[in-house]
Amino acid sequence: MAIVEARGLTKVYGSGDNAVIALDHVDLSVDPGEFVAVMGPSGCGKSTLLNLVGGLDRPSDGQVIIDGTDIATMSDTQVTRMRRRSLGFVFQFFNLIPVLTVTENAALPLTLDGVAEPVARSKATEWLNRVGLGSRLGNRPDQLSGGQQQRVAVARALVTDPALVLADEPTGNLDTKSADEIADLLRQAAEEWGRAVVMVTHDPRIASHAGRIVFMRDGKIVDDVRVTGDAAAVTRAAMEKAGLL
DSSP states (O other): OOSSEEEEEEEESGGGGGGGEEEEEEEHHHHHHOEEEEEEEEEESHHHHHHHHHTTTTTTTEEEEEEEEEGGGHHHHHHHHHHHHHHEEEEOOOOOOOSOOOOOOOOOOHHTTTTOOOHHHHHHHHHHHHHTTTTTTTGGGSSOHHHHHHHHHHHHHHTOOEEEEEEEEETTTHHHHHHHHHHHHHHHHTTTTOOEEEEESOOOHHHTTTTEEEETTEEEEEEEEEESSSHHHHHHHHHHHTOOO
8 A cells, every 4th residue: 555645736826827836736656665756857846746745735636645544634733743753854954953962853753742752862862873873872963964964864754653754855965975875875764664755856866776766847747767777877768758858
């Protein structure tokens, strides 16, 4: 069973002559353990899709079904609870709290959900060890490199054991080596830890880490490719086919 399904997902901003169709009847399904990259030019609807799937915005039409439940039927309180417990988010600019330690940042989704502090810290420590930051637990974000800060963000996204991780340009603020490490970590989250991962990226090299690439243009999905063999070559060929090169 798919972790997330978008059915006829549409988002229109404005009305009448000023209406802008950001997303146009998009269908997308992602299974547990899948790592899906979403690519396309600026303004094609990538981030809008991610925001709707993550319950950060409401669609104009269509459905987003997560773990069998249409989030359009949920109240704002229920959506907030669902985001906190069933979804993990990784953003381009890390969004760590400067005055908190690495452990406190990673534990934040649990503490906000009322989990006892010792339990939250223990769970955060477990995930920080998994992402390679076991020696930096007491540091604050400004004592870490950009790649290390993003690792904290990945641990924070995974600390609640979410079914789905959404990553919006997670490597866009990193050097090449750190970017590859974060992409590999997201692939590990899917392949080894069983999460469904959807990542928006503009970088074909980073997209090639995924097992599947969805290409968007003008608010629509124009291609959906399984990555096998030479990932970089497959990515480039699919981009050419989709008219993105």
